[in-house]
Amino acid sequence: MRxxxxxxxxxxxxxxxxxxxHEGVEVHGFDAAYPGHPEAGSGGESRLFWNLELAEPSYVPLIERAAIVWDALERESGAQLRDRSGVLVLGESGNAQLANGLESARRSGAPIELLDRHALRRRFPQFDLQDDAVGVWDVEGAVIRPEQTNVTTARLAAANGANIHEFTPVSDIGLEGPGVSITTRHGTEHFDRAIVAxxxxxxxxxPAIKEEVVARRLTSLWFTSVEDDHLAGMPPFLRAAPHYTYGIPTKDGRAVKLGLGFNDHFVTGDASKLPRRLEGEALENEIKKFDWIREQMLxxxxxxxxxxxxxxxxxTTTMFEHIKPHPExxxxxxxxxxSxxxxxxxxxxGEIGAQLIMSGKSELDIGFLDAYPKAFEILDSFEGLTTHNSVMTTRGINEGG
Ligand SMILES: Cc1cc2nc3c(=O)[nH]c(=O)nc-3n(C[C@H](O)[C@H](O)[C@H](O)COP(=O)(O)OP(=O)(O)OC[C@H]3O[C@@H](n4cnc5c(N)ncnc54)[C@H](O)[C@@H]3O)c2cc1C
Structure with a gap:
């Protein structure tokens, strides 16, 4: 099978x-660039692996399975792809997302430590926190090395015989079955099946998924501290909505990368037309969105x-994975x-995708992904316009609403 x-x-x-x-499978991977390139959704040197689920505790089985396959990937490659330094999840007492996170830890048995404001101040003096601040220390949380993960996984696949076509954007997916035809600058090839990711x-x-999935451009900003050693010992962290933000210290511990939530991302209906370089007023406006973090938190x-x-x-409009056969x-x-x-x-x-394309079903039943309510509506799929996302709200701590 191809x-x-x-x-x-x-x-x-x-x-x-x-x-x-899989024996008997000839697999071909196509990328517009190459596995591990920095320009898509996997760039920026770090990603958080946190064991708590802040929006929907019933999502836990996917996180649990992921931890197992991550271990297998690291074992098989001999590469350390995650630094298991722990992750701090921050919020205020009574925060609904933190409550979900605690419930998800109860379900999975993920080890956690509860930290009140005093414990937070003692352990992580970099944060300026309000009186009602609380933290959950996700003991087995980690920082993922994303580019290295993609390169390493591609290397394992190639060693098993996978064919990797770099700098080969797919310009057309021919849907007239049986099977599927894939067109690149080298011509059109027929396959029995295809995964599009x-x-x-x-x-x-x-385009058939445009009413369910939208693209966004995200900005990451890296800051050093004013005083040289101020960030030493700072943890990777994630702050629950409505003051959603996250930060990941650089490996040398001398700087931190910060990011915001969905409502602050740049709207687009077509990722291939996105302006990627920020300068002048666009840069100034983007930096302003992060001011509250520096002024009120760090x-x-x-x-x-x-x-x-x-x-x-x-x-997706639910903020959970779209893993479905093409409607046509x-x-x-x-x-x-x-998301x-x-x-x-x-x-x-990836494991689930491979099982679904091979046999039409996966060992982990992912039906629960369809059960979640919408966090936003798509108003104009051509422009990528949506309503406000009610789940991933980022706002300054002193802002109301
Ligand atoms: C700034 C940022 C921070 C994030 N932080 C976290 C985090 O802390 N923890 C976490 O778990 N997740 C995080 N995420 C989310 C996570 O990185 C993404 O969910 C994940 O990378 C999505 O993977 P993907 O394969 O769908 O897309 P991508 O990783 O973007 O891969 C898509 C690939 O498709 C290729 N491609 C595009 N068009 C074509 C074409 N026509 N033909 C061939 N190839 C094509 C691209 O070159 C690219 O390599 C973050 C995302 C961003 C952007």
Whole structure:
């Protein structure tokens, strides 16, 4: 059987690896660039792996499976792809997302430590926290090395015989079955089945999902501190909505990368037309969105970032994975909408994708992904316009509403 995997980012490369283990399968992976390139949704040197689920505790089985497949990937490759330093989840007492996180830890048995404001201040003096601040220390949380993960997984897949086509954007997916035809600058090839996992480009490559999945451009800012050693010992952290933000210290512990939530991302209906370089007023406006973090939460940071970069991600209206057959051709599986949390579960999702394309079912029943309520509505799929996302709200601590 010949199977194509279109897009070799966080998800596609994991599916490629899983498929490469199957006897009798000839698997071909196509990427517009190459596995581990920095320009899509997997760039920026770090991703959080947290064991708690802040929005929907019933999502836990996917995180649990991911932890197992991550271990297998690291064992098989001999590479350390996650630094298991723990992750701090912050909020205020009574915060609904923190309550979900605690419930998810209860279900999974993930080890946690509860930290009140005094314990937080003692342990992590970099944070300026309000009186009602509470923290959950996710003991087995980790920082993922995303580019290295993609490169390493592609290497394992290639060693198993997978064919990797770099710098080969797929320009057309022919849906007239049986099977599927894939067109690149080298011509059109026929495959029995295909997985499409093009991240933020998926709604452009598969317009049939445009009413369910939108693309966004995300900005990461890297800050040093004013005082030289101020960030030493700072943990990777995630702050629950409504003051959603996250930060990951650089490996040398001298700087931190910060990010915001969905409502602050740049709207687009077509990721291939996105302006990626920020300058002038656009840069100034983007930096302003982060001011509250420096002013109200991490006061020791330098005023301006020393590095700015943009990435692309796809979001479903529920904020949970879209893993479904193409509505016009069952031989094509569309995997998109990883909604800002896809890296931590990518190895499990790749496994599920491979099982679905091989047999139509997966060992882990993912029916629960369809049960979640919408966090936003798509108003104009051509422009990518949506309503406000009610789940991933980012606002300054002193802002009302
Ligand atoms: C800034 C940022 C921070 C994040 N933080 C976290 C985090 O802390 N923890 C976490 O778990 N998740 C996080 N995420 C989410 C996670 O990184 C994504 O969910 C994940 O990368 C999505 O994987 P993907 O395979 O769908 O897309 P991508 O990783 O973007 O891969 C898509 C691939 O498709 C290729 N492609 C596109 N078009 C074509 C085409 N026509 N033909 C061939 N190839 C094509 C691209 O080149 C790319 O390699 C973050 C995302 C971003 C952007």
């Amino acid at each position: 199977i194509a995997v279109v897009g070799l980012g966080a998800i596609g490369v994991q599916a490629l690896w899983q498929l490469s283990k 093009c991240g933020g480009w998926t709604p452009t490559v598969v 006061p020791g940071l330098a005023k301006r970032p020393y590095r700015v970069a943009t990435y692309v991600e796809s979001y 051709n069952e031989d094509v599986l569309v995997m998109a909408g990883f 800002g949390h896809g890296f931590r579960v990518a190895p499990a999702v």
